[in-house]
Amino acid sequence: MAEAMGFGHSVKRKEDARFLRGRGNYIEDIKFPGMLWLDIVRSPFAHAKIKSINKEKALATPGVAAVITGADLVPYKLAWMPTLMSDQQMVLPVDTVMYYAQEVAAVVATSRYAAADGVAAVEVDYEPMTPVLDPHKALESTSPVIRADKQSNRIWHWEVGNRAAVDDELANADVVVAEDIYIPRIHVASIETCGCVAKWDPVEGHLTLYMTTQAPHAIRTVVALVTGHLGLMEHKIRVISPDIGGGFGGKVPVYPGYVLATAASVLTGAPVKWIEDRTENLQADSFARDYHIHGELAATKDGKITAMKMGVVADHGAFDAAANPSKFPAGLFSIATGSYDFQKAFAEVDGVYTNKPPGGIAYRCSFRVTEAVHAIERMVDVLAQKLEMDPADLREKNFIKPEQFPYKSATGWEYDSGNYKGALDKAKAMIGYDALRQEQKEKRAKGELMGIGISTFTEIVGAGPSHTFDILGIKMFDSAEIRIHPTGKVIARLGTKSQGQGHETTYAQIIAEELGIPEDDVAVEEGDTDTAPYGLGTYASRSTPTSGAATAVACRKIKDKARKIAAYLLEAREDDLEWEKGKFFVKGAPDRAKTIQEIAFAAYTNHPQGMEAGLEAVDYYDPPNLTFPFGAYICVVDIDRGTGQVKIRRFVAVDDCGTIINPQIVDGQIAGGLTMGMAPALLEEIVYDENGVNLTGSFSDYLLPTAVETPKWEMDKTVTPSPHHPFGAKGVGESATVGAPPAIANAVVDALSHLGVTNIDIPITPPKVWAILKEKGVAL
């Protein structure tokens, strides 16, 4: 029999078997007889009136079954849909398009090819309007209001902290630094795009929606809310999220394509498939970031930070279709106080409508944490520069100390645990920090440009707790349901949904750890709303903190019952039994034991009278607090003065995610996260021209790094378990994406700091760097 491995083992992934053989089951692999394909006509303008849409040629195209326009959806009240942020979004416009590449009409046809021909044949007559593209201008009173259903382009104003106290400190402090920092629009660009297959059963009045979603249950509820008035209730909807080819937050929102495929299936009575292509994916799906930040720090002259202020203009595009918890329109930006101990902080964010695609999702991070971390980690460097202090020393001086945890931050969070200096010390030792500073001094004397950048970040992940966190009112708990079969084998179902994180393995390891049942004997299932318990899904590094915790708690419930059965079988008292991974034995008589498998068998064949048969448990885990993973990253860059090219010479990442379930999977998450952190720091950006046309709508211009641009990451850990999580884990999928960009930006600025450079906005591209070198007179 296979052995139960549990925590700390690099158990090889159970899910690999199918992927290695090309037997994964992704959305595009799902097909049904008679299935139709849906393709979408998109706007060539960022803002325009639709004068007319002529379907005739499209309908005459061989294979085309239907053409759907906004006007067709109006009678069903489906031209608009709610967003996860309590805004509404057009499914199809009736008279005005709001952004470039917006969905304008849908064509349904017998094949992908016929649908594309149909799209090419739809004739739309537009009257272009001036788009509002600059969010700062959009806030001016003279700006046209782009949404006919709104009074203003300001979507909301959000703030936290004590403005008066902070302003006072800024006015009176020894030292004050201020900087404008823009974090541009980027896109998660998972290699699999989004799509769905909608299968409507007119007889049963039942909809099965196969879809690329990170949150199937929430989607089912949203679909029910959208279509309830048409008679489609939640018990008649089954959402299935098959294997997902990468999510990173991009597969949380509801896109018009999903709704259109559903409508088309109802209309035609046939299953309808919609798979977006890469261009649509990059041009129309939810973006991330797009934060215009003004940061200020106050400090004493010897480098003690005393106050922080952050003001943000957040460009949300034409609809607020972010995926933040309801009470947090700016996500968890209030974590911008970072790893540092000061008691005066204020942050405010204005959400703004512009004629750009909607979004504001996370790009592999927990609700705007990357923006917060980038802002504070950059600002700390700006301060170090002003004080002429080493940025490592300045950080150390301001770290929250291990003995201060749990630590109440100035913006109201209770940090659960941390050892920031421990992580930084380790990173400095790994990279040889002092020697690098020496080398830099020597290089500078020769006119060579090298920089060292540090980021000592703190994340905030694992939402709930549910008293604070909900999405559209649905509380952010998560769930696990575990059933032990008579032969001791297990099925576990969860409310989360893996997109590559390896849940089938790590959840099995939690069960192995808790119940001593070998990982091989555990089947893990997610993503089917008919079978899995309700949950909010996987994003924001919440799976381990929530469903992982639920799994442990459910196992403990099972263990409680197992103890009763064991006592019965062993004819012993319950408190005379001791648990050792996989079995109960009588204290002092280790050979009087019952394995969990024997107990499971008895649960169905020989359980005590008066006890319910079976061995299973469900847990809906509502975390008492968030978890606060952290890390220390150090990056070394060299700059080519002729081309402006930045080369990452070394990058050391020390992460602390608390208890580690599977070291290999954790390292895999960090390496992937680092790469997705490096990419926006150096390469990725969504760019619009002055007409609002997306210039980066394909992988030719939206630049994902290959193995060649990706440095060889050097990774290590410290372990500071979360005190409130059932087994001390914190979540790790996103730390590196959050922590890496400021390390890189700080390194480049550090290379140029002696020239008076204090900030360079990401992505730090060669032309940007070269322009600075030129201005400073050091370009070759």
Added chain:
Amino acid sequence: MNVTININGKEYSDDVEPRLLLAHFIRENANLTGTHVGCDTTSCGACTVLVDDVPMKSCTMFAVQANGKTITTVEGLAQNGKLVPIQEGFHEKHGLQCGFCTPGMMLTSVAFLKKNPHPSEQEIRWAISGNLCRCTGYVNIVEAVKYAAEKMAEAQNG
């Protein structure tokens, strides 16, 4: 047009439009869905298959062009149900997360290791630079290729 393509040792014949992309023939006509499509610009390599043993992006070839050719897709890697070294390498070294890029990565690597059985880290990175992965950061993919190289060398010597 009628085409007959040998995929993984089996002949698939169909009457297709000339514009049908090879990737779609493999996925839809031959029902072999391990070959993926991830972009429109021949950039991502998720669609990579071996055409007469040479890696090609099957999204940038018409099915009619593969008429009479022999193609290997990910489904054709394992022999008699047994994983080949590159598959073992991806499993052992955790070279895949979501798995979407994996078929293309493995097929590229198989052909590369035939040409260069003892590659350096840098050579591996260049060899897989036509295949994008969004999940792994490539570290473990490189390790997987190294693992396969060693395994294959052992098999040769042993």
Added chain:
Amino acid sequence: MIPAQFQYAAPASIPDALALLQSNPDAKILSGGQSLIPLMKFRLAQPAMIVDLNNIGGLDYLRDEGGWLKIGALTRESQLEDSALVREKYPLLYDTTLSVADPIVRNRATLAGNLAHADPANDHPATMLAYRAQVVATGAKGNRTIPIDDFFQGLFATSLASDEILTEVQIPAPKPRSGGAYMKMERKVGDFATAGVAVQLTLDAAGKVEYIGIGMTNVGLQALRAKRSEDALLGELPTAHFIERAGLFAQQDCDPNADLRGSVEYKRNLVRVLTMRALEKAVARAKGNG
């Protein structure tokens, strides 16, 4: 992204292909397809007919013959990459090939297609300018040889007639004491050049520049020859002074556009820097230490 419909023919011989081209003026030749098929997928190209050359045997050669390196129409980039002859005797061509696209695209893409496509962003045109290569165009009336300086006729335009096939590329064999290098700035692997510079030169016994060709990629409507830069070096010792002058001339004579890859000023400067670096490398190689 789905191409529009077209008719397809895969003739087995050049004459058959020519006949098809003549009777179908809207036909397009298909070689590696690595430029044409993406354009068709975006429906930016919608040819009525595709004449696929890939079934024509014997076109994928690489021959060292009569003082020329002769490269067939269907010779793939990967063949150039794998050829010891190219690596040893044609380092400029070798550099260029390795900088084109990515390894998988190179398994399919052809040198002939790269030239015929006449995209200013393609890398081989500048290299062929630096080599003073020539191409063989085959039409109904037979073959004609076109010097590369006469081949590119602006954006995506060449002096090939629509019913002519580029059947062979001919690169003059470098004399002793020759060296070449291609320097390309790209944002990532698989990207087209922000700018690229190809240099091919020969030194005489005294170390003076006896032959020089310099071509520039993606800084004009077509690949450009840096003539003043060449003249600045011809007959001179390739010292830092002359290399710098050549760089400056290239900076002035290129004609880039501002785009996502950089401003005009940035690209001009880049051309200067790359020209100098390519010259230094080419000289080192000519001297046998590159």
